[in-house]
Amino acid sequence: MEWFEHIADSFVWFIPIAALVGLWLARFQPSSPWRGHMEKGFFAILLLVAGGTLRTVMVNDPGWLLHTLSLGVMVIGAICPTASSNHFESMDL
Numbered sequence: 001m002e003w004f005e006h007i008a009d010s011f012v013w014f015i016p017i018a019a020l021v022g023l024w025l026a027r028f029q030p031s032s033p034w035r036g037h038m039e040k041g042f043f044a045i046l047l048l049v050a051g052g053t054l055r056t057v058m059v060n061d062p063g064w065l066l067h068t069l070s071l072g073v074m075v076i077g078a079i080c081p082t083a084s085s086n087h088f089e090s091m092d093l
C-alpha cells in the first residue's frame with residue numbers, strides 16, 4: 001500500500017489539475033461537433049472537483065484554499081463568454 005500513500009501525497013495537486021482540464025473542456029471550440037460530450041465531461045469533472053473540495057474542507061487539509069480557488073475558477077471560467085461569442089453591436093449616435 002505504499003503506492004497509495006504516494007497518491008495521497010499528490011492529492012493537493014490533483015484537484016487543480018482536474019479543474020484546469022475541465023475548464024479547457026468547457027472553453028474548447030464552441031462550434032465543435034463534440035461540444036455536447038465536452039459539456040458532459042466538464043460537468044463530471046466539476047462534480048469531482050466539488051467533492052474533492054468538500055473533502056478537503058471537511059478534514060481541514062492545508063490545501064483547502066487551493067481547492068476552493070480551483071472550484072471557483074471552474075465555475076466563473078465556464079460562464080464567462082468567449083471572445084468569439086462576445087459580439088457588440090455598434091451604437092449610432
